[in-house]
Amino acid sequence: MNVRTITLDEFLSELKAQGVPQEHFAFRCPMCGTIQSAVDLIAAGAGADFDAVEKHLGFSCVGRWTGAGTPKDTIDGRGCNWTLGGLLQTHKLEVVTPDGKCHPRFEPCTPAQAKAHACLPPLDPRPSIPDSTEAETCLESSGSPA
Numbered sequence: 001m002n003v004r005t006i007t008l009d010e011f012l013s014e015l016k017a018q019g020v021p022q023e024h025f026a027f028r029c030p031m032c033g034t035i036q037s038a039v040d041l042i043a044a045g046a047g048a049d050f051d052a053v054e055k056h057l058g059f060s061c062v063g064r065w066t067g068a069g070t071p072k073d074t075i076d077g078r079g080c081n082w083t084l085g086g087l088l089q090t091h092k093l094e095v096v097t098p099d100g101k102c103h104p105r106f107e108p109c110t111p112a113q114a115k116a117h118a119c120l121p122p123l124d125p126r127p128s129i130p131d132s133t134e135a136e137t138c139l140e141s142s143g144s145p146a
Contacts, residue, residue: 004093005102011095018114023050026114027058027106030090032071032080035109035117036062043122058106059084066123078123 006014015025023038038050038057044065047053061068063079071080084091084104091104109117 003091004107006093006095008095008097011105011108014108018108018111020114020118024114024118025057026109026117028109028113029061029063029071029079029082029106030092031082032061032063032068034061034063034079035113036079037114037117039118040122041065058108059104062123 015022018025020026023042026035026037028035038053040062041047041053041056042049044062046056046060046062046065056064060083061079061081063069063081064083066078068078068080071082082090084106089104091106093105093107094102095105096102108114
């Protein structure tokens with residue numbers, strides 16, 4: 001498996017490029033493909049707010065809190081029970097911090113995927129998400145700063 005390695009600054013730039021508020025930064029689980037954000041983790045019970053779920057974001061699939069089991073072939077919105085802290089190395093991205101340590105992370109979604117995901121209700125099971133034009137309209141009408 002090829003693992004992409006980027007610096008912390010590059011990682012943060014990718015997140016900011018999504019153009020959504022931090023609670024909507026979107027990541028894709030490498031095992032089940034579920035797109036998820038802090039909003040999804042909060043809705044699933046992983047914590048009460050962004051600060052409480054930040055340690056899980058992009059590291060543990062939302063399915064750990066929805067009661068989901070092992071990864072499936074279909075995306076159902078519940079995620080799976082995988083985390084990058086386990087014995088099996090399933091990640092496709094490593095972020096190198098200034099101290100030189102590598103940290104496995106879920107890959108950030110594209111800006112279009114993040115914007116579209118931000119317009120869906122938390123834990124929405126739809127495998128297809130609105131296109132970028134619909135997402136921009138949704139974010140503008142909700143008052144969410146992009």
